[in-house]
Amino acid sequence: MNDLKFKERFALKIQYMAGWVTLPFWSTLLIALMRFVGRYRIQHLREIRRYYKNLKRTVEGPILLCSNHLTKIDSLILNWSLASTWSYMKSFKIFSWNLPERANFYQNYILRTLCYVGSCVPIDRGGSREAVKKSLDKVTYLLRKGHTVTVFPEGGRSRTGRIQEDKFTYGVGRLVNKVSNCHVLCVYLRGHNQKNYSDIPHKGARFYMNMELFKPESAYSGLRATRDVANQIAGRLVRMEQAYFAAAGQ
Numbered sequence: 001m002n003d004l005k006f007k008e009r010f011a012l013k014i015q016y017m018a019g020w021v022t023l024p025f026w027s028t029l030l031i032a033l034m035r036f037v038g039r040y041r042i043q044h045l046r047e048i049r050r051y052y053k054n055l056k057r058t059v060e061g062p063i064l065l066c067s068n069h070l071t072k073i074d075s076l077i078l079n080w081s082l083a084s085t086w087s088y089m090k091s092f093k094i095f096s097w098n099l100p101e102r103a104n105f106y107q108n109y110i111l112r113t114l115c116y117v118g119s120c121v122p123i124d125r126g127g128s129r130e131a132v133k134k135s136l137d138k139v140t141y142l143l144r145k146g147h148t149v150t151v152f153p154e155g156g157r158s159r160t161g162r163i164q165e166d167k168f169t170y171g172v173g174r175l176v177n178k179v180s181n182c183h184v185l186c187v188y189l190r191g192h193n194q195k196n197y198s199d200i201p202h203k204g205a206r207f208y209m210n211m212e213l214f215k216p217e218s219a220y221s222g223l224r225a226t227r228d229v230a231n232q233i234a235g236r237l238v239r240m241e242q243a244y245f246a247a248a249g250q
Helices: 006-037 045-058 074-082 085-090 109-117 129-144 171-178 222-247
Strands: 063-067 149-151 183-191 206-214
Touching (some): 006 074, 006 085, 074 149, 074 206, 183 222, 206 222
Parallel strands (some): 063 183
8 A cells, every 4th residue: 555645756756866866976975075084994895795786686575774873874884885886876776765863964955965865764753743654654665666775773873882672663663564575684883993872983983794684574463563573673683783792802
């Protein structure tokens, strides 16, 4: 069932086309800022991109990317890590949409424009029920159309520097259950010198990234199924974080 009106679906199509046409310009700028100003590096970048490319070729059904959240530019780093600008130009559908909080990124014209061409669906966390539902309806529509979408199930940046299971929202479970044959790609992303949350990663950060794909299934229905799926995703991300710190000897 389609929950969006024609004009809303059309607006998403126009946004998608605007992002694809202008991608070489804003992508080159943002990557240059991250590489040469932030001096950021992604560990095992080729392997990460090869893995993601293979997923998009072989997985039947939409992919919802669920990640931990420590900085305001995590979604930028994720998209930079997963594929090259050239790969996105060939198939912009593999570029992941995301849901930034409106209060953080829509306060000036430049950020608002970058969010628009960068495939963002703003969400008002703590806003009216109708406004939040409308944002989630757009994401559901995009997933059903085969687009990749990134969500941060904790709902915001972790204040402890570790995944907080008690902060997980059930919205991620509702998304998965509303989209037929939806797969979840759990991603653990962390800069080597990131001790706590921050607006942007520390200069010179080398990013560790690990991914696990699975298809959540639940024996329940309704709200219990929503909670069950959200808990499955939370459990996966927590285990990935534990593996990261175990390998780091912490």
